[in-house]
Amino acid sequence: MYAVTYGIALYGIEGLVIGIETDVQTGLPSFEMVGLPASSIREAKERVRAALVNSGFTWPRSRITVSLTPADWKKEGSGLDLPIAIAILIASEQLAPIPHTTVLLGELALDGSVRTFKGLYASVKCASDLGAERIIFPITEGIEFDPPCDSILTVQIASLLETVQILKGHAIHRDDLNTPRSSVLIGAKTPRHEIISQLDDQFPDFHDIVGQEHAKRAMLISAIGGHHLLLYGPPGSGKSMLAERFASILPNLTRIEYAELRHIYSIAGFSLPEQPKRPFRSPHHTITAQGLLGGGSQPRPGEISLAHHGILFLDELPEFSRKALEGLRQPLEAKKITVSRSSYTMTFPCNFYFIAAMNPCPCGYHGYSSKIHHCRCSIRDIDRYRAKISGPVLDRIDMTLWVTPTPQTAWSNFTGTNELSSEVMRVMVQEAIEFKNERESSSHFTNSSFPQETVWSMFAFDKASQDLLLSAANRLHLSNRSLRKITEVARSIADLEHSIIVRVEHVAEALQYRSYT
Incomplete structure (x- = not known):
């Protein structure tokens, strides 16, 4: 039969x-x-x-x-x-x-x-x-x-x-056997974009970091606009501490985002915590390109997909393999990665906040000197070290920030009451995002993901800020991608200041985040 x-x-x-x-x-x-x-x-x-x-x-x-x-x-x-x-x-x-x-x-x-x-x-x-x-x-x-x-x-x-x-249609007497229709279905009777609450103590708090106000501001801008961020500076300056606290200021997961995360983690054979939170993935620099990007004989999501709707933090960026770093070109812009092998072609989502940290040279102290530390590297060593990160990869990172250790005077004056906390910063991020949504009557795009053809019409630059942008593009020989990213960061700075118009000071600050020396 x-x-x-x-x-x-x-x-x-x-x-x-x-x-x-x-x-x-x-x-x-x-x-x-x-x-x-x-x-x-x-x-x-x-x-x-x-x-x-x-x-x-x-x-x-x-x-x-x-x-x-x-x-x-x-x-x-x-x-x-x-x-x-x-x-x-x-x-x-x-x-x-x-x-x-x-x-x-x-x-x-x-x-x-x-x-x-x-x-x-x-x-x-x-x-x-x-x-x-x-x-x-x-x-x-x-x-x-x-x-x-x-x-x-x-x-x-x-x-x-x-x-x-x-x-056969027989009843089984167990309370948890037959689930009522839609009783366990996320979103069946609630909005797909309803916010899922997350505990305040799931991540370390920015309140623990003394000083570093410029770095905290850069974190705010990155969180508002979905911008990728590179932190570079000497050892012990707080780069990793800043990155580890970044998730604490991000908006909470929506139900649809959490459902997408569970889908990806289920395929990978992992489980998510019962209390929803944005993933924070920090793979070691010895990870292979396949482990980072995904693939394999049986298609499997990589670290960039496991960081979907969360943070991918690559510490000691130049120590990652060249193949792994170059593989980030597509996902950093497209928010997805297509893996092609002889037997299959798969596309995995990977819409993440990218944060990288690195030293300025092999010894770590180029551009920073103190009574104890000074750079011992030759110009050739420094150039070779920085060449590990290609220009196209750097060009896809929206913001770069020089981070130095907190001065001793800040420690001596520390009272624990003047530092920005994650709670305060999260409120600032949420208010800026709400301002952006009201400004454009939409929450579909972040500032970093607007279609290129709509950037100028949607971002409302005044004449002086446009002139500054064009002047900087000519003098600094900026690529089209760099120019677009500067406009996106400037728009996020304006949203942080609750300004409908992008002004000169917003563009000037955004230009500072494109320096890498």
Whole structure:
């Protein structure tokens, strides 16, 4: 007898409905699986056999053929165990056929229990997006997603036997088994852009940093406009401390942003904390280009995608491999990365705040001298060190900032009451963003992501500021990209000052953030 059930296979961040066509015919007992199954799926044969028998069902002593469609796509993962088992039960007439709008997800244990698997959340989300009306998946804590409608029934099960009972229409007496329609769906009855609160103590506080007012202001501007930031200066000047506190002043995650994050982390096999917060990713400089950008034989998001809607902090920037740094060119501008291999082409989202930190030279003290430290590097050493970061990569960084250690006088006068706190800075960022949204009647774009053709019409520069921009472009030989980034930063500075018009002083400050000496 012939039967078909449906599951989900993931390719990058996208999902594909997999039809499990099963045929049970008389003949020598065998179990064949076709349709480009990966080793994890081929091994499902023994898991399914043991789970069926240990659940009290009869294993067909017949010729069993399972075809995974579409046949020209390689299928990976263990989430197809459950639909394969149900298809065999239907084909062997131990269970009636089920509607094609039902999607089954789950890995089987030998005792018949159903386990979660890597990518479960993403699979459930894809099933809902692809039109499933009922999704059956393993019991898991806090499974939430944002469906296209509120008519999807989700059913969480603990075993193969429970799955069969549900498909037969029998009630299972467990409070958490059948979730009411839309009861666990993020966004079903709430706005997609509703703010998710986050605890104030999730990140270190800027109040801990003495002085560094110019650096804190640069952080404010970066947070308002979504600008990438390079901090450079001698060791111990506070570059890493500033970066680690940056997330504490960012706007809270929206529900749709959190749903996108859960999708990416599910594919990568990671979990997010129950209390939503923006991710802060700080990989070591020995990371490979693939680990940073994503890819692999099985498409997997890299660190830049794991930093989606959060912060990617690269400390000791020149120590990263040239290949990894050059790979940042596309994602820094496009907010996504396309990974192409011989067998696939995948696009991963990576809309992140990029913060980098570096020393000015190999010894770290070029441009800064004290009674204890002075630069010992030759001009050739300095040039070689800085050449590790190419011009095109630097050109894509909106702001560069020279950071020096806090003077001793600031420490001696420190009372703990005059420092800007993260709470105060976050309010300043939120007010500036609200001002921007009112100014342009839209919250779709940050200042750093406006289409180039609309920058001049949307940013409202006065005549003097335009003249200063053009003069600087001619004298400093600025590229078109550099000129655009200066205008974007100037607009963010004006928003911080609640100024509708971008004035000369805003442009002058933005020009200072393009220096790299």
